[in-house]
Amino acid sequence: MSNNRALFGKSWPDGYKAMLAFNQAVADSGLDKTIGELIKIRASQLNGCAFCLDMHIRDAAAMGETQQRLGLVAAWREAAGVFTEAERAALALTEAVTGINNHAGVPQEVYAEALRVFGEETLAKVVYAIVVINAWNMLNVTQELPFKVERPHA
Template structure:
């Protein structure tokens, strides 16, 4: 597959630079790194973004995430390997990625469950992360960015 658009053009460079900076703010938050990767993977599965799945599954594995957990992200409801906090984050990620599928977007129940497990900063980071990964997914899917060649550590 060949990409429809190069991220090397000046406008794309400027835009991606800004969303990367926002991503750094989230990455540096107190939201657990494992939770961050799980959320990125689940949203990318929902959105069919092979490029992001390639990146985030490899980065999660590099950070020590088990293959069992990585393989079960899509079936997290039935899997016993995720904490209640991670489940709350994954539910929020699903609902936040599928806003058009439900009237009103994220349910009060999903939000209340997330509030049980995360403090105000972590909730802000979680919401920002869901918005960011959905942005990356859309950029990559629209422009047909290829997947499979990512080498762990390329992101910096």
């Protein structure tokens, strides 16, 4: 990746401040922090945002998330018993919203299950969490925001 891309936060500070405010509103919403990190990880995987993926895997690990669960986020459907009902509903909704153009909307069964599990208010928080990480992914991938590669010492 090249490093000749503009950093939009410097190019338009007010836009960056608005993104930070949106991000903070979601963070302060009371949404379960583990679900929030799983949403960020799954969306970042789907969007190919290495910067966000690296950040949120580290954040989740710092919160006590296990290596097994972090490693299985991409295959959560096949990882029976690893993720809770709420986490599975959030991951399914994350995939549907993140890939909304691939299937012309959010499938009714995914939405209905998320509504059943979360109720209207928490469902709204989950969707806003999905929207904000997708926005960060889009910004960071467009900017080709680099991340630091740490290699283990031999």
